[in-house]
Amino acid sequence: MTAPSMDAPSGAGAARSGDDDLSAAAPAAPGPLRRTLAVFARSRLALIGTAVLLGLLALCYLGPLLHPTDQTHTDLSQAGLPPGSPGHLLGTTDLGYDMLGRLMYGGQTSLEVGLAAGLLATLFGTVYGAVAGYFGGWADAAMMRVTDAALAIPALFLLVVVAAIVTPSKPVLILIIASVAWLSPARLIRGEALALRSRDYVHAMRLMGGGGGRAVFRHILPGAVGTVVVNATFQIADAILYVAYLSFLGLSIPPPAADWGSMLSAGITYTQVGHWWLIFPPGLAVVLVVAAFNFVGDGLRDAFDVRLQKS
Amino acid sequence: MGESGCGKSTLGRMAVGLEPPTGGTIRFAGRDIGALTRRELRAHRRDVQLMFQDSYASMDPRMRVGTILREPLVIQGIGDRAAQERRVAALLDDVGLPRGAVDRYPHEFSGGQRQRLGLARALALSPSLVVADEPVSALDVSVQAQILNLMRDLQRDKGLTYLFISHDLAVIRHLADTVGVMYLGKLVETGPARDVFARPLHPYTRGLLDTVNAPDPAAPAAGTPLTGETPSATAPPSGCRFRTRCPVARARCAESEPEPTEPTAPGHRVACHFPLGAAPGPGAVSNA
Numbered sequence: 001m002t003a004p005s006m007d008a009p010s011g012a013g014a015a016r017s018g019d020d021d022l023s024a025a026a027p028a029a030p031g032p033l034r035r036t037l038a039v040f041a042r043s044r045l046a047l048i049g050t051a052v053l054l055g056l057l058a059l060c061y062l063g064p065l066l067h068p069t070d071q072t073h074t075d076l077s078q079a080g081l082p083p084g085s086p087g088h089l090l091g092t093t094d095l096g097y098d099m100l101g102r103l104m105y106g107g108q109t110s111l112e113v114g115l116a117a118g119l120l121a122t123l124f125g126t127v128y129g130a131v132a133g134y135f136g137g138w139a140d141a142a143m144m145r146v147t148d149a150a151l152a153i154p155a156l157f158l159l160v161v162v163a164a165i166v167t168p169s170k171p172v173l174i175l176i177i178a179s180v181a182w183l184s185p186a187r188l189i190r191g192e193a194l195a196l197r198s199r200d201y202v203h204a205m206r207l208m209g210g211g212g213g214r215a216v217f218r219h220i221l222p223g224a225v226g227t228v229v230v231n232a233t234f235q236i237a238d239a240i241l242y243v244a245y246l247s248f249l250g251l252s253i254p255p256p257a258a259d260w261g262s263m264l265s266a267g268i269t270y271t272q273v274g275h276w277w278l279i280f281p282p283g284l285a286v287v288l289v290v291a292a293f294n295f296v297g298d299g300l301r302d303a304f305d306v307r308l309q310k311s
Numbered sequence: 312m313g314e315s316g317c318g319k320s321t322l323g324r325m326a327v328g329l330e331p332p333t334g335g336t337i338r339f340a341g342r343d344i345g346a347l348t349r350r351e352l353r354a355h356r357r358d359v360q361l362m363f364q365d366s367y368a369s370m371d372p373r374m375r376v377g378t379i380l381r382e383p384l385v386i387q388g389i390g391d392r393a394a395q396e397r398r399v400a401a402l403l404d405d406v407g408l409p410r411g412a413v414d415r416y417p418h419e420f421s422g423g424q425r426q427r428l429g430l431a432r433a434l435a436l437s438p439s440l441v442v443a444d445e446p447v448s449a450l451d452v453s454v455q456a457q458i459l460n461l462m463r464d465l466q467r468d469k470g471l472t473y474l475f476i477s478h479d480l481a482v483i484r485h486l487a488d489t490v491g492v493m494y495l496g497k498l499v500e501t502g503p504a505r506d507v508f509a510r511p512l513h514p515y516t517r518g519l520l521d522t523v524n525a526p527d528p529a530a531p532a533a534g535t536p537l538t539g540e541t542p543s544a545t546a547p548p549s550g551c552r553f554r555t556r557c558p559v560a561r562a563r564c565a566e567s568e569p570e571p572t573e574p575t576a577p578g579h580r581v582a583c584h585f586p587l588g589a590a591p592g593p594g595a596v597s598n599a
Binding site: 201 | 365
């Protein structure tokens with residue numbers, strides 16, 4: 001290659017022209033948060049998912065205020081009423097609980113345990129994975145063998161064993177599910193930290209004299225935050241499903257407490273006699289909430305992708 | 312300068328302390344940087360900075376330019392926030408970018424502008440040595456010229472030394488005072504740029520210069536361009552590493568590795584048993 005314009009006039013003033021103009025008068029670019037939200041809002045599914053989640057939250061937490069029901073005492077005189085019965089929009093269960101009220105009440109358990117377990121798993125998994133990935137070496141090897149070993153056992157099997165040993169209450173259920181669910185975020189974030197720590201901008205920072213703390217908190221964690229948030233939404237969806245699994249197998253919080261899984265389990269006995277309203281509402285609610293969390297997660301994944309962010 | 316994979320970048324990364332040498336020591340201003348204490352190393356960072364080849368990868372995409380340029384000052388604890396911001400504005404002036412750039416993100420800039428930012432960041436700590444690892448290899452020729460002229464002007468104004476790594480002979484010829492030619496991890500020839508380009512002593516240097524196409528495509532190819540593949544750097548040939556591709560290699564080249572000598576002029580060193588254009592040395596005689 002030759003150098004045709006090597007003798008072009010030099011100096012800052014002349015050198016400023018040339019590549020495309022960067023007008024100083026143009027408004028400053030919006031911050032990362034606003035750009036993230038802008039991309040998120042472009043996705044219709046993500047918006048639908050958000051709306052469904054808000055709707056379900058309103059149903060479970062505001063619903064009981066408008067439609068108070070007794071979910072502790074059975075009332076056999078009102079048992080097995082079909083949907084549309086006076087005062088019971090969704091009918092009643094075999095024990096006379098109002099179905100709509102139970103859906104709200106059970107939803108509170110499902111959402112609370114799912115959210116808490118999903119967030120706890122993400123938090124623990126993120127810290128574990130970031131430590132393993134950033135420090136590397138034998139610490140990384142030892143920590144990752146632990147997760148690999150645990151991942152080799154089917155999660156449902158682990159859940160059932162643990163839930164059979166201890167008597168679940170809400171906090172216990174949260175811990176049980178989180179103790180299984182943290183494995184996948186740990187592996188994910190470890191990979192992310194491994195990739196981020198060898199980025200040129202981390203090298204550049206170390207060349208300026210910066211230390212490991214600055215690398216992790218100013219560059220690696222902000223770089224991984226998208227992955228963490230996206231993974232959290234999927235973890236919550238999974239945790240809600242786990243709650244439903246365990247309840248369905250009768251290993252959840254004992255009655256009269258309820259959640260969507262235990263409602264399904266109780267209702268399935270009566271599908272033979274045509275009591276479809278016992279299983280469709282909780283089943284639909286589980287599907288809706290899991291799908292909504294997944295849509296939101298997908299939308300967030302796109303939103304955190306810097307390449308899709310246009311200013 | 313040297314071909315891809317000869318160890319130019321590795322040398323540069325070792326010079327700034329990003330990678331430890333597998334053997335030997337790196338000395339800067341008479342001190343072994345491998346033996347510095349943590350505190351000394353931190354101070355040494357102010358003196359030696361790196362300008363990256365990939366300007367996009369070298370800046371955190373989530374940070375605004377103002378934060379990126381301020382980071383070296385923050386890490387080294389230089390000045391308060393206001394002083395740091397004044398310094399950033401001065402740096403942007405130096406590299407010919409508008410001060411409004413501080414509120415923008417790296418991806419909003421073109422390659423040439425980003426490389427200016429890379430230079431500004433490397434200069435933030437007022438280093439005496441800037442290691443520039445192929446800073447213009449990804450840019451258009453016209454933009455390359457702007458960046459190189461900017462680098463030369465800043466060198467003159469700020470008394471900088473560059474360790475400029477490149478495989479582009481035209482760029483080297485334009486910028487360099489002293490040239491080192493690398494082949495498979497070894498410096499085979501060093502000397503003043505003028506001498507090395509006008510009277511190359513090592514057959515490899517000769518080959519590199521002959522490989523460059525003349526501006527006139529009708530002109531007959533001069534000399535003998537390099538042919539063949541570079542041997543593996545992990546298992547280099549015995550003796551002289553270049554002998555497998557060397558047009559003048561003889562039996563002796565396989566037996567012993569040539570020591571650097573200065574056959575023509577002081578300061579122009581070459582590691583070759585049979586340097587070009589030089590009077591046959593004692594080695595050549597004994598082998599003939």
